[in-house]
Amino acid sequence: MLDRIFTVVAGRIAALAGQPLAFIVAVLLILGWAVTGPMFNYSDTWQLIVNTSTTIVTFLMVFLIQNSQNRDAAAMQAKLDELIRAVENARGQFVGIEHMSDTEIERIRSDLEEECRLEEEGGKVHRKPKPTETVERLRRRY
Numbered sequence: 848m849l850d851r852i853f854t855v856v857a858g859r860i861a862a863l864a865g866q867p868l869a870f871i872v873a874v875l876l877i878l879g880w881a882v883t884g885p886m887f888n889y890s891d892t893w894q895l896i897v898n899t900s901t902t903i904v905t906f907l908m909v910f911l912i913q914n915s916q917n918r919d920a921a922a923m924q925a926k927l928d929e930l931i932r933a934v935e936n937a938r939g940q941f942v943g944i945e946h947m948s949d950t951e952i953e954r955i956r957s958d959l960e961e962e963c964r965l966e967e968e969g970g971k972v973h974r975k976p977k978p979t980e981t982v983e984r985l986r987r988r989y
Contacts, residue, residue, distance in 0.1 A: 854918070861915045864908065920945075 863869055880897050887893040924945050931937045944952060964974055 853914070857911045857914045858918075861911050864911070 877897070880893075884893060928942045931939060931942050944955060947955075
């Protein structure tokens with residue numbers, strides 16, 4: 848129950864905070880604070896107001912943003928896992944690799960890139976050009 852409430856509240860706040868109007872309001876608040884500086888003789892209290900306010904907002908937004916990113920990443924993984932499961936020639940071993948270590952994932956990615964560069968034709972293995980080589984060849988054409 849609490850998890851669901853947090854998800855709804857976090858989603859709504861994240862959606863609002865990502866709007867251009869939220870940025871405009873933030874800029875106006877900072878401008879308003881700056882304009883009041885001379886009225887308060889740029890006192891320590893005047894400075895403390897903006898420092899404390901921005902620190903609190905930043906602190907809370909970090910948690911909301913992280914929650915949103917975690918939820919988006921989990922949804923994306925579920926979708927990709929479903930595609931792997933649904934495609935006939937896809938390799939099911941890739942389902943769940945997001946739980947492996949960074950080193951293991953990097954090794955898999957490197958192996959896949961190398962596999963994509965090698966192509967079998969008529970029993971012979973031919974090296975396919977790297978994407979950077981292909982782009983460079985296209986640039987030389989023009």
